[in-house]
Amino acid sequence: MSAEAHRSFACFGGTATLHVAGSAHGRRADAAAGEAEARLLEAHERLSRFIPGSELCRLNTDSRRTVPVSGLLLEVAAAARRAGLLSGGLVDATLRREIERAGYDESLAGKRDRPGPGRVPASDSPRPASASPNRGWSRITVDRRAGTVSRPPGVEIDSGGIAKGLLADLVAESLSGHADYAVDCCGDVRVGGTSGRPRRVLVQDPAGGEPVHELAVSDGGVATSGIGRRSWIADDGRPAHHLLDPSTGRPAYTGIVQATALAPTAFLAEVYSKYALLSGRPLARERLPYGGVLVLEEGGVEVVDPRAVTAGAAAA
């Protein structure tokens, strides 16, 4: 077997990476990786809220209640609703205005995060986040047959992390006939392949040191959410980051600075990782039903064994 074809490129405000090995349906690994790269870049153009005229921006500024959209944006809207359902409203993809008010009003792509690498914003009084009473995500409806998205005026979608997980899964589907593949959309990873061989997934240290843990995944998704990146100094001089408490619209400080989740898909892993981080320490482990890794504010690392989570839930 030949070595894997490899691509690494700027996308979704970060770096996307592709690994493909073997041929499928007469298509070689390098050609498949090239097609996957083109697909991700096209999705980025459609879904970025920092590109005026992107399809997402057009949807968010459209005054109509029901808007015809592309199949991709249809999936993103459906994913936004599902993320809210799965997390009880903690993973809320309708906080676009709140995040801009918090100071994240420009793309951080290619820029150094303002607190600096290795500096994780912290709070003296960590507390779990809670859902927004507006529940904007629950008012999004998708009509696949008609190809339309409906939402009340004022409910805007921020594709954010859910689009990365979703795209990792969609691209992975197109690579499913290859022996091995990995789609890494800026930390939202989908791994698989017909060989069934496990791939090492290294969990990054939020402080910039050596990886805090190593996972072996043969088929499934892994995603990491945290408050160490996409962070900045707010107007009031306090450090801020992009993971908001939906109930306040302010950056959430829950005592967890990074959560990594395992799941059958990258989208689910993305939802569970954010759900765990926003839930805070008492509940975070239960929010990782397929296992994961938590990095605590004081520096400790907790590895969550999925069997322990299942056993704990059964006992409860």
Add this chain to the structure above:
Amino acid sequence: MAISVVAFALLWGIVFVQMATGHDPVLSNKPKATASGREEARSGPADGISDGGEAAGARAAAAEAVETTEPEEAEPEYAEPEYAETEPEYVEVEPEPAPVITGQS
């Protein structure tokens, strides 16, 4: 012509007599050595020498002399070494999938 025939017959006769009397020039050394060794080996006990060590040494030397003259023992058999004809198996080692990093996005 007649002289040649006579000379040939004369020479042939000399050779024939030599051969018939056991004076083969090629084999002449071997029977002599064998005979002398055995004579020495037998002579020990016959002399009635009481020094057993000396006698034993003489007998050993004699026996060694005899043994070295046995043609079948002088040429050890050459045993063809046996080689196991096993072809080494070629196992293709597939490269491990490259690791990926999950970090904060």
